Amino acid sequence: MDSDAGSTSSRASSPELVEGATRFFSKKMFETYKQKQTLQSGDRQGKTEKAKSKRELTEDDLHDLRLKVNSRERKRMHDLNQAMDGLREVMPYAQGPSVRKLSKISTLLLARNYILMLSNSLEEMKKLVSDVYGAGHPNHLSRCASIGPAPPQVAMHHLTPSLHSLMGTATSPTSNSPQSPPSSGFVSFRPPIQGLLKDVNPSLHINGSYRHFPGMPCPCALCQPLSTSGTSISCLSVNK
């Protein structure tokens, strides 16, 4: 039997199962399967070489074949679920043992909206950067723009409201806009910013090795807002 046949599932939902090596194959299903095989082999008698070779399979061979196919299919679905978990991990929503995980459909819909939101934010930031750099600060441009666009933090202020509007139900599970995923999995909203920024060392930018993340504010001193009031776009303006 395939080594994967013993892989665990988060749910024990199988019907009555045969013991031991055939534990993933229900007795009822196997009986049904045997009956079908008998009928089919009778119907197709002499039709094709393929059918003939199948008829020659013993009951045990058919059973083993079925187990093998089932095992592969289980493994395929487990891989798919792993990928789905990987997607959940990078989605901006509350995660933890006390939080019900997103359903598959919610995960996919949220991922779609998240990608759309990021694309929109990126476009907005590109516009802002081009506007600002159009009347640019020569010194700042020489240090930051050559590495890549250092998005103004004003864009980040737009980010969270955009996410909330796109996800709709993140904080108010009763509303359901067409853009919003089903509300069942949502408890609260966790912006992804902290996680993306946590490994960034602000000092790196000064010596030119800081890597700008698309959509992320530059943490270097040059790019910090001058004050906490108003928009931080001033860090990129010629007035700085």
Added chain:
DNA sequence: TAGGCCATCTGGTCCT
């Protein structure tokens, strides 16, 4: 208890 979600089995189809 109904409905949502899920895991699993299964047969068909397509691809290598």
Added chain:
DNA sequence: AGGACCAGATGGCCTA
């Protein structure tokens, strides 16, 4: 021929 992919069927678990 064997494997991957897909969709339908089935039944279990959980929640409102």
